[in-house]
Amino acid sequence: MRLAADKEQPLVWSHVDSAALSAATVVAAALRFWHLGRPAEPVYDETKVLSQAQSFLHGWRPPYSTHPPAAKLLVALSVSLFGNYPWGWRAANALVGTALIPITYLLARRLFRSKLTACIAVGLLLCDGMILVTSRLAMINALYITVAAWAYLMLWGFAQEQDPRRQRLWLLALGVLLGLYAGAKAGISEVGFLFVLIVVCAILVRQSSAQIGVETIGPVVKRVVAACGLLIAVGLLVYLAVFLPLYGAGWQGVAGLIAYHWHVFRRNLNMPSTYPDASPFWSWPFLIHPYSYWKRERVDGLIQVIWCGGNPLLWWAILPAILIASIRGWRERDLAWMFLAGGYAAYLAMWIPLRRYLFIYSYMPAAYLGVLALAGALARCWRGDAFRWERCALLAPLLPCLILPLGAAWGGLAMSVILAAYFLLSWRSRAGGGRFVFLMLGGGVALLFAYFFPLWTGIPLSQAGYASRMWLHGQGMASWQ
Amino acid sequence: VSGDHRHLGDLALIAAAAMAVAALFILSYRADRPCIGETASCYRIDPLSGNLKQRWWVSEDLSATQVKFNRIGADAAELEIQPADSSRSETDWGVSYTSSLFSPGWYEFTTELRTNGRVAKGGGARIELSSDRWRFVSRGQRFGQGNWRRINIYFQPADYNPMVEISCRFAGVSPHSPASALLRNMRLVKIAGMPPRRKARFNMQKKEEARFRRRRRRSRGSGGFGGVALIAVLLGLSAGICWRLLG
Numbered sequence: 001m002r003l004a005a006d007k008e009q010p011l012v013w014s015h016v017d018s019a020a021l022s023a024a025t026v027v028a029a030a031l032r033f034w035h036l037g038r039p040a041e042p043v044y045d046e047t048k049v050l051s052q053a054q055s056f057l058h059g060w061r062p063p064y065s066t067h068p069p070a071a072k073l074l075v076a077l078s079v080s081l082f083g084n085y086p087w088g089w090r091a092a093n094a095l096v097g098t099a100l101i102p103i104t105y106l107l108a109r110r111l112f113r114s115k116l117t118a119c120i121a122v123g124l125l126l127c128d129g130m131i132l133v134t135s136r137l138a139m140i141n142a143l144y145i146t147v148a149a150w151a152y153l154m155l156w157g158f159a160q161e162q163d164p165r166r167q168r169l170w171l172l173a174l175g176v177l178l179g180l181y182a183g184a185k186a187g188i189s190e191v192g193f194l195f196v197l198i199v200v201c202a203i204l205v206r207q208s209s210a211q212i213g214v215e216t217i218g219p220v221v222k223r224v225v226a227a228c229g230l231l232i233a234v235g236l237l238v239y240l241a242v243f244l245p246l247y248g249a250g251w252q253g254v255a256g257l258i259a260y261h262w263h264v265f266r267r268n269l270n271m272p273s274t275y276p277d278a279s280p281f282w283s284w285p286f287l288i289h290p291y292s293y294w295k296r297e298r299v300d301g302l303i304q305v306i307w308c309g310g311n312p313l314l315w316w317a318i319l320p321a322i323l324i325a326s327i328r329g330w331r332e333r334d335l336a337w338m339f340l341a342g343g344y345a346a347y348l349a350m351w352i353p354l355r356r357y358l359f360i361y362s363y364m365p366a367a368y369l370g371v372l373a374l375a376g377a378l379a380r381c382w383r384g385d386a387f388r389w390e391r392c393a394l395l396a397p398l399l400p401c402l403i404l405p406l407g408a409a410w411g412g413l414a415m416s417v418i419l420a421a422y423f424l425l426s427w428r429s430r431a432g433g434g435r436f437v438f439l440m441l442g443g444g445v446a447l448l449f450a451y452f453f454p455l456w457t458g459i460p461l462s463q464a465g466y467a468s469r470m471w472l473h474g475q476g477m478a479s480w481q
Numbered sequence: 482v483s484g485d486h487r488h489l490g491d492l493a494l495i496a497a498a499a500m501a502v503a504a505l506f507i508l509s510y511r512a513d514r515p516c517i518g519e520t521a522s523c524y525r526i527d528p529l530s531g532n533l534k535q536r537w538w539v540s541e542d543l544s545a546t547q548v549k550f551n552r553i554g555a556d557a558a559e560l561e562i563q564p565a566d567s568s569r570s571e572t573d574w575g576v577s578y579t580s581s582l583f584s585p586g587w588y589e590f591t592t593e594l595r596t597n598g599r600v601a602k603g604g605g606a607r608i609e610l611s612s613d614r615w616r617f618v619s620r621g622q623r624f625g626q627g628n629w630r631r632i633n634i635y636f637q638p639a640d641y642n643p644m645v646e647i648s649c650r651f652a653g654v655s656p657h658s659p660a661s662a663l664l665r666n667m668r669l670v671k672i673a674g675m676p677p678r679r680k681a682r683f684n685m686q687k688k689e690e691a692r693f694r695r696r697r698r699r700s701r702g703s704g705g706f707g708g709v710a711l712i713a714v715l716l717g718l719s720a721g722i723c724w725r726l727l728g
Binding site: 042 | 487490491494495497498501502505506508509510512513514532533534535536537538539543544545546548550576579580581583613639640641642643644690693706707708709712713716717719720722723724726727728
């Protein structure tokens, strides 16, 4: 296996990095804080989270929740700092959601050793609606997604660190963040924790083998066990610390902790398999059944919605990007590509044994890794390094994005023109074709972000405007309404 | 020196971005203050004021094209509903108004309702007021009765969900028998102190507190913090050993 660090010299921080990081952070903050207090009422699960947050603030025992309390503590902190009204409920999450953007820049830059890839990654992430909605509501998802991204950044800092003593510091930070991740979201975080442990083992085996040779297996095992032990111990310590406020509210020692986890486990086992707005995990990458967190049809006919759906082109382009990541990871033995493809697969495969109802927002941790993979694939297109099949695969998601809103005839015609232009440019030069793919996909994602923006922020839309954005409106699962 | 200059330039860029984010944060905070000023500073909400068509929304089974909601006076409005779906005569159709009451305390809700016209037997209009799990439903007024009915209730919303929803709902109307009702003098006013005795009242905050207190009492018992502290110490020791092994 190969790390990106093996191939190139360390990437020097430059004005480009500072400018890109700064600009992306400011844009992220503007998108998240614009009309943050609207709707001026709890949206969807905000009611549950606020109930928990208020119970922490009053010192009451909070009502039962499937998820550990870290994200609710953040909302409680937000309410105590900024006030008990919609802006105050959501401000801390909006800050955390803003922080996701610079963290993603640094992560993509480390993963691919490329400023271009980092810029593309934050550009794509800024254009995703589900991440935006998550960052604008007082729910639990913004915290765990951001903490997971931060943990991946620490993981890659560890992977690219040569000094074993400094590696420990990266591991320590990684353990803290993984504990916080587990303390914010149940189920998904445990899979993430396990996946990171496997990656840490793979990195240590590779590094130790390079340093001391494969014949001396003892020191390798010692390092692997110690690293995993450190991560698990620190992670568990932080996880326990997250529950401390519950002890102040009447929990009973270890018994309380065990009873809570047993209750969560049993409750999940006994949950029904169907529920309004729920959808099976395999449907999430295809964006078949997004739904409205909140919807109002005003008497004047205008519709306001907070829509729990991603940017269609971005989500559909993640599928070929993950295919590219898998094949490149396999062929090039490149750990960065393997990490993205493996993480994506793990976050989806974890749902296979579960029979309970699920919602599309649980796709976010997989989609996040998919966005990074897409950024890597698009950067290769821009540089002219992408294979022809990769470029064609990345163009494919444009087809449904043209046919669904424009109809088969006009959409097909538009796609034909795009393909003709692509083959013409590809025939003249490989780089030209790659850059065309980059511009079409990047431009398309940005355009669709602007088009769907009212759905994610509750801007009033006419009936026709709303209907035109609901590309799937069947009676069954294939419905966006 | 050039390296230092470059370093300073990077720092300046990042500092400028941090200041811009802080400015956006403050602007957003100030811009959204009116959302609470509307309720907390004047302590009074007049749902029948302003642009009714922008402030009221239709119930899920209804389309805006099937609703007429027009002002007929300074503080009065006429609501007419003609559903398009004849197969759903059992459905209650209506319009709603949502507001959040961010100033903790008691509120008084008052309104007057009068039905117009005649529809099939059993049809009527009513007012609903809901906040979180609590819902007040006024007695239905049959269509065609023609006299004003006054509705008056006191309530205190819960801290964690201070939202209140006011609805006017019609039952028994169909595409062939549209119905209308008049609403007037509708308002939500925060009152000082407690509501008058013998008046209908509901305290969501007290219900919540009682619910949480019950939970807390139930959970109070023998257990202590010692076991958790011991686990924490063991985990800390394990982390320390692993740390040394990695050095």
